[in-house]
Amino acid sequence: MDIAVIGAGIAGLAASIALTRAGHRVTVYEKSSFKNEIGAAILVTPNGNRVLRRWGFDFEKARPVDFKVFRFVDAVTLHVAVEDCFDDVEDRFGDRMCAYHRVDLHAGLKDLAEAAGVEIRLGCEVVSVEVEKGEFEIRGGERVVRDFVVLADGCHTHFLPQVTGEDTPTVKIGKSVYRWLAPFSKVLEHPDAKRLWGEAKGPGFCTFYLPNGCMMVTYPCRNGDLLNCAVFHDTRADESHKLDWDSNTTHEKVLETMQGCHDAVRSIPLTAEHMKVYTVTQRRPSPRIHAGKVLAIGDTIHHMLPTHAQGGCSALEDAGALEVLFASSSFAALAPLPSELSARLRLYTRLRLPRSATTQILSSTNPRMTMEGLATKKDEIRKFYAGDLVDFPLGCISWSRPVREFWYGYDVFGQAERAMRYKADGVVPEGVLTWFGDVSPGEKMEFAGRV
Template sequence: MTRNNIISLDVAIIGGGIAGLATAIALRRAGHQVTVYEKSRFSNEVGAAIHCAPNATRVLEWLGFDFIKANAVKNVWSHLGDGKTGEALRSNSLAHIESQYMYPWYFFHRVDLHNGLKDLAFGEVGQGIPAVLKLQSRLASVNATDTSLNFEDGSVVSADLIIGADGVHSTLVKWVVQDEVSAYDTGHSAFRFLVPVQSLLEDPETRWLVVDKPSTMNIFKIDDRRLVAYPCRNGELMNFVCIHPDGNSKESKEEWNVSADSDRLAKAYSMFHSSLRALCRHSEDLEDLKLWKLLYRPPIKTWTRGKCTLIGDAAHPMLPHQGQGGGMSIEDAGALGVLFSNIDSKASIPARLQMFQSVRYNRASAVQIFSNFGQDEATMMAAEAAKYGFRKVPTTQMEFHQFLYSYNVLEDTKARVSKEFFGTH
């Protein structure tokens, strides 16, 4: 339909994770008719936490996200500790983050974030036509002649704009890149589990984590082993991520999120201080201890082809060392929301997708490189990052914060659209 020469596109989004849902909201608000095709039943959402820094919360607020309803916890302190001794290596306030970067840094239970995005994408309340959700819709292939989508149930779907948000093992990526694209096992995995804060408080050996370090991003490390802990869901749960070498480096198509046992966790962290091993022991009473294989895929040569683009982990899968996987996905959504506002011709879709890649590719690729390492390993990433236009790699926590959090994807995209399509500066 047309209104004042502005058209509404039929948009197909493959994948209903954070990237897909955030983009569905952005494009719904831009006036388009969006359908999200999700391969699962949405009944096995991962019980883990995620944090969103100011570069992402800026976009979430623009999308109308309800942080209170999502039980967000503000991150106000950063603590780096020696895993062997338990002693502090660095501990500093993050109270300046919100005032300096204009938006807060939040911890979420992943399910709460996901549910908040679903409400905005598919709910009746909100700007634009509610997006449509199609569950158990697994993409099989793309027709080369007309770019229609073939699903495993035999259905065929055509759309004006196709967005691949189908993760690191994306079906669409091979069609976009026109080459084999594989993710590789890094030789590291991460145990993930959530513990009720009350349980930690009642244990004399673990009470310190809650009492001494509230609303804190805690990281304890020995060499290439890390124990990360931070609260979520209004401070009711403590999220743990335990990253460690697993000695299994090989090309991987395996399930990325499998059940694990606490004995394996205890063995992997046996060299950590007793106060930290006590935290790990709280996994013994849980039924949902998960092992997450850390996969890496180098930046691909292109994200777009014709009327199709990749976003999120399908475009730029991240290791967790910078905590920006979700943030980069949300930035993608913001850029697409701006780029596809006030579109007046379907013929301009490929050009707008090329601009999307121009806006996002170098930044997301650099963050991919940075995410292979911790913030204390900057020299190891300098050569790779230089390929994406970054001559000066951040070397301190403050420099990383400035690079990651000061960026405004909405304003950057608006400026580029004005210059390219409307001839203004």
């Protein structure tokens, strides 16, 4: 097929790699010129790294930092209140749990896409989409028609209602984030910071609880040279419109939020030149994720809260599913009939929607960022997913062991291959596609799924 992917974020690049590997010709249309690097880190858990590894991602070049611990620290006394390890994650779930500088992850994906033969067209802003025809217009007037279009233009997409048939606007949760990347060596110049990080059993989260109830999440990236910092706080009136990642703020505002904190904590923002702020939003899942010749993936369709580090990982899973379900060798002809494409899109929906919608809903069950009451979440989830919910609602506490079982063990390739076995008659037993992994306490992952 001739395929267009709209957007070259993690989802769009990953989908372009997957669909090229599946035997199609892929062009990516990206509105930016890639010059606006986003200075922040991203944690990728084993379910995401499994996808990257299959594609031969150059981990060494991307310089991620493997996570070994998480610690909750009192920001006033520096007392470590909670400490747990991620030591067994790689062994148990079969891949790494590591943090990348976003620019490094993105560059690695772009290298893979280009090596696979994907054409990436920059400066191409899509201004309208006709889903039934698989046609869209680029600013300036160029019109493009493709056999299949993947919509990966992120959470600020204008085209989602055409796909889902409903209006699901993004919703502000009342929180904003101050964020910056600090040179780690400068942070450690403070003797108490040096002692705090020196006592850690390895790299990972060091999350500070501030006296005003705010939370500062920190973790290293890029070989440990940089410390990624994010202060979640109640949105101030002057920042509620700042929905993009690149809005500037001042050190004064950040330090205001950190009043009463230990000097070693307050000195962290002072080591960095630029402070950014953005206001956190989320969107509720829709039961329809494709229409006509267009499929929505990534943040476009499952924009979630960053509580469990699953947004980017879900985008990688989407791409993994595309690689298997859209393998050109499995179509009757290179340009499949619309009916064949639409059958494959239904199969994709059955595979992906239960998991991505559940992930989306569970992302808002973290006590510090919950938008609505927990009581309603299970009912919401049941609209999409009938399988087991690991230790709900306790299982939704970020980084807890049940949460790890639920998300990290998932093998999208294995599950997609199972789904393909049922494509002939199109009847997929519920248990095949709604179960997210087979793990019993104390066992190593088998990825066997259950039928």
